[in-house]
Amino acid sequence: MSKIAVITDSNSGVTQAQAKELGLFVVPMPFMINEEDYFEDINLTQEQFYEKLEGDANVSTSQPSPDSLMTLWDKVLQDYDQIIYIPMSSGLSGSCQSAHMIAEEEYEGKVFVVDNQRISVTQRQSALDAKAMVDAGLSAEEVVDKLMKCKFESSIYIMLDTLYYLKKGGRITPAAAALGTLLRLKPVLQIQGEKLDAFAKARTSSQGKTIMINAIKADIENRFGGFEAKDFNIAIAYSKDLAAAEEWKKEAEAAFPGVDIHMDPLSLSVSCHIGPGALALAISRKVHF
Structure with missing residues (x-):
């Protein structure tokens, strides 16, 4: 049976510390604040974010770079056979489409990207559901299928x-x-x-x-x-x-x-x-x- 990892991004609300407790992996979302790069829960806390936002800083969101995604996927695949990646909704960011392209071109059969239109607490729940299904012995394809069947629910x-x-x-x-x-x-x-x-x-x-x-x-x-x-x-x-x-x-x-x-x-x-x-x-x- 394949050993499957579940990865989401920090839009899910899952912190790096919580991810370790839950058996998940989290991609930190990048931000540009006054022309400087920040990464959520790495060098940008919730408190720092609101301090800058309310200070009228120029805050913009970005998406994980292909290199950062591939670096994490490669690292995780040293210990796992396959990855289920649950990013934020494709309707709210281009990061999902980018991840799909990378997975199809470079990680066929190894990385499965789930575009089930979730963000925040609903994205977190999808990651937890995926982990529970993996732990129950479902294949990566079966997990993706079940998540996609209820994507709009x-x-x-x-x-x-x-x-x-x-x-x-x-x-x-x-x-x-x-x-x-x-x-x-x-x-x-x-x-x-x-x-x-x-x-x-x-x-x-x-x-x-x-x-x-x-x-x-x-x-x-x-x-x-x-x-x-x-x-x-x-x-x-x-x-x-x-x-x-x-x-x-x-x-x-x-x-x-x-x-x-x-x-x-x-x-x-x-x-x-x-x-x-x-x-x-x-x-x-x-x-x-």
Whole structure:
């Protein structure tokens, strides 16, 4: 039986230390900040990132270089026969397509790239699912097939605290940002499938939380077999404000009693576009094997 390694990237929220505990490998995502190169969880912590972001630094995301990917894959393949690589959604970055090309050209039959449209806590869950399937004895092809069959069966709803970073990134017009700020709107965005899209507008944080909870309940009822099926994973994510996130987790646990809810910081690749103070609620279908 082949010895299979599971690799994801730091957009999953899995840190280098956690990866060792979980039996995973993590590719650090690169950032360019004021013309300097940084790598998430290597020489860029969550705290340093938000300090630079709020200091109005010029922050941009990048993708792992082909050389850095191949160096890691080669190192892992010294101890493993095959690799399952789960990068962030191809709809949010070109890194997935680049990894596909490298795998097809240089690592045929050895590296399998999974484009199952995940990021942050849902990407983390996919990595954990893959590791569990590998440990259960499934082949790399079987693991990839199961992950791809449920690729669109996840959602993340994110309530923003500020419109400043959407405006700065050109994702909304200055006029729309000014009006939203004047009306104190709390936009709720959605990541479902390939894109980060507008979902709803709330006037208060409380209303925004209700919108997210109701959206998840609708997903459970309409996409995941109903409340009794327990056929889903729910997670909390946030940007910077841990105290607000912990309170949000309590509210989510009250809304979904009996469900074990995981909490992680949002991916920095998402946070650089939405800023600090965001709260998110995510769901994904459980993988059965």
